[in-house]
Amino acid sequence: MSVSDDTRNDHLLHFTVVNDLREIAVAADRIDEFCSVHGIPTATAYAVNLSVDELLTNTISYGYEDSEEHRIDLKIRRDGDVLTIEITDDGIEFAPDSAKDPDTAASIEDRPIGGLGIFLTRQMMDSFDYRRDGGRNIVTLTKKTGTASPENQ
Amino acid sequence: MQTEILKLKTEREDDILSARVGGRIDGSNAARFEEMLRSAIEESDRAVIMDFEQLLYISSAGLRAVLVTAKSLWKQGTTFALYSLSDQLRGAFASSGFDRVVRIHGSRREALDSLEE
Numbered sequence: 001m002s003v004s005d006d007t008r009n010d011h012l013l014h015f016t017v018v019n020d021l022r023e024i025a026v027a028a029d030r031i032d033e034f035c036s037v038h039g040i041p042t043a044t045a046y047a048v049n050l051s052v053d054e055l056l057t058n059t060i061s062y063g064y065e066d067s068e069e070h071r072i073d074l075k076i077r078r079d080g081d082v083l084t085i086e087i088t089d090d091g092i093e094f095a096p097d098s099a100k101d102p103d104t105a106a107s108i109e110d111r112p113i114g115g116l117g118i119f120l121t122r123q124m125m126d127s128f129d130y131r132r133d134g135g136r137n138i139v140t141l142t143k144k145t146g147t148a149s150p151e152n153q
Numbered sequence: 154m155q156t157e158i159l160k161l162k163t164e165r166e167d168d169i170l171s172a173r174v175g176g177r178i179d180g181s182n183a184a185r186f187e188e189m190l191r192s193a194i195e196e197s198d199r200a201v202i203m204d205f206e207q208l209l210y211i212s213s214a215g216l217r218a219v220l221v222t223a224k225s226l227w228k229q230g231t232t233f234a235l236y237s238l239s240d241q242l243r244g245a246f247a248s249s250g251f252d253r254v255v256r257i258h259g260s261r262r263e264a265l266d267s268l269e270e
Binding site: 025105109123 | 177179180181210212213214216217220223224227240241244245248249250253254255
C-alpha cells in the first residue's frame with residue numbers, strides 16, 4: 001500500500017452493523033470518533049449521527065421480512081469540506097420519496113405520531129439520494145462539514 | 154469513547170413532577186423511555202417539567218416518545234414543559250416542529266415561573 005493510499009484511508013470510515021437497534025449507539029460511537037479526529041463541528045457530527053440513526057432505525061424496524069441476521073454497510077468519507085455517507089442494506093425496497101412530509105405546524109392534538117425519520121434526515125443533510133441496485137438499498141447523503149466554533153476545537 | 158445510556162430521575166413536589174433526563178434516546182430505548190415516563194406520571198400532577206441538560210442526543214424515535222407523552226398530558230390537563238436543551242436538541246425540536254407542541258424554556262426557573270402565569 002502506498003503512502004497516498006494510507007492518507008486516503010484516513011478519510012474513510014467503513015464498518016458494518018447487524019440488524020439490531022442496539023447497534024445504533026455503537027455506530028454513533030464510531031461516527032463521533034471519526035468526526036472528532038477530523039475536527040468536524042459538533043453540530044455536523046450530530047446531524048450525521050441523527051441521519052444514520054434514522055435510516056438504520058427504518059431499515060432494522062421495517063426492512064426485513066425474516067428474522068435472520070443481516071449486515072448493513074456504512075461508509076463515511078471526507079473529501080475536503082464535504083462528508084459523504086453511504087448506507088447499503090439488503091432489506092426490502094423502500095420509496096423514500098413516497099413518505100409525506102409531516103405537518104410541522106400542526107397543533108398538539110392534530111400532530112400525528114410518526115413519519116419523522118426521513119423528513120429529519122432530509123432537513124439535516126445537504127443531499128439525499130436513494131437507489132436500488134442488485135437487491136440492495138443504497139442511500140447516499142452529503143453534508144458540508146461547516147466551520148467549527150472555537151469551543152469545538 | 155463510551156456509549157451513553159439513557160438515564161431518568163424523577164421527583165415530585167407540590168403536584169409538580171420533575172424529571173431529569175440524561176444520556177441518549179434512540180430507536181433502541183425510546184419505548185422504554187416512554188414507559189418510564191408513563192409510570193412516573195400521575196393524573197393528579199399539575200405539571201411535568203423535564204430537564205434535558207444532560208441529554209446528549211435524541212432521534213425521531215425519542216421525539217415521538219416526547220410527543221406521545223405531551224399528547225397524553227394535554228388530554229389529562231397537565232402542563233408539560235422542557236428546559237435546558239443543547240443547541241443540537243433545540244435544532245431537532247425546531248426541525249420537527251415539536252417546539253410548537255411542547256413548551257421549551259431556557260432554565261428550570263423559567264419553566265417554574267411559566268406555571269404561575
